Amino acid sequence: MKDFKLDNEPKITSGFTIPEGYFDTFQEKVLLRLPKEEPKVISIFNRKKNWYFATAAILMIMLSIPLFNNYSTQKEEVDTQILENYIAYQSTISQDEIVDLLEQEDIDKMKMELNVDDREIEEALKSNSNLEEYIIN
């Protein structure tokens, strides 16, 4: 072939052909292959919900602490009262027996409490005019 000039020639096409109806189904083919969005799984272990539950639980515990304390101390008080009443009115334990149970230290403490000045006794005797009557009777 002599003097072949591409621009002088009539346009040479590529010569490629396409199967009939190729583009009619092409879209569908691609759309089917597109990555699908993952379906959302609603989990019972949802993090956000867990936070709600945890907060609620902690709140409940915190609120119940004073209630619990109150209840438990009340119970103790009742117990001591019952005990005191029992000792005071029901028991047959004599004072001497109680004194025996006390330690020397406890007795000393009591003595300290009763340690009244002689002067004060005198004053009290002076001021109380009915005292003689009490003594006589």
Next chain:
Amino acid sequence: MQDEKEFIQELLNPKTQNAAFQKLLLNYQRPLYSHIRNIVLNHDDADDVLQNTFIKVFQYLKDFKGESKLFSWMYRIATNEAITFINQKAKKNGTTSEALQTKLVDNLKADVYFDGSEIQIKLQKAIASLPQKQQLVFKMKYYEEIKYEHMSEILGTSVGALKASYHHAVKKIEEFVKGN
């Protein structure tokens, strides 16, 4: 086509995405098919590469910054996919991509989906003898009639370099045809 930014927004919005993507397919499937077919030469390979191209477009659409036009961005993906495909095919067959190209052109005569005359086959053979970049520039300019400005956006090469590349390609092709 409508305002491109608006169209890209439609493509990204899950509510309008499906309809917009179908529109994108309708508008670009034919030109992109031609572009890919010119590189990979047989229909089945072009079909594979075209599908992969649209799937990549869909996947990377959220990263599309709008720095270039949507069409040139898609052409760039298609070009990369087609050239990667050819190089991988050559590797699998244990040859170079140039040797594979020559072999593919030889196979064209037997291809059901090639309806070419003697001169058409001769031109394909001449193109196959060119370096890969020149082949690409020649095919885009001669067969697809893409403007240099657009080609520059797609290939990231200056217009001047593209013109020079095309000029060299034409010279070599003319010599090849004369010599055969």
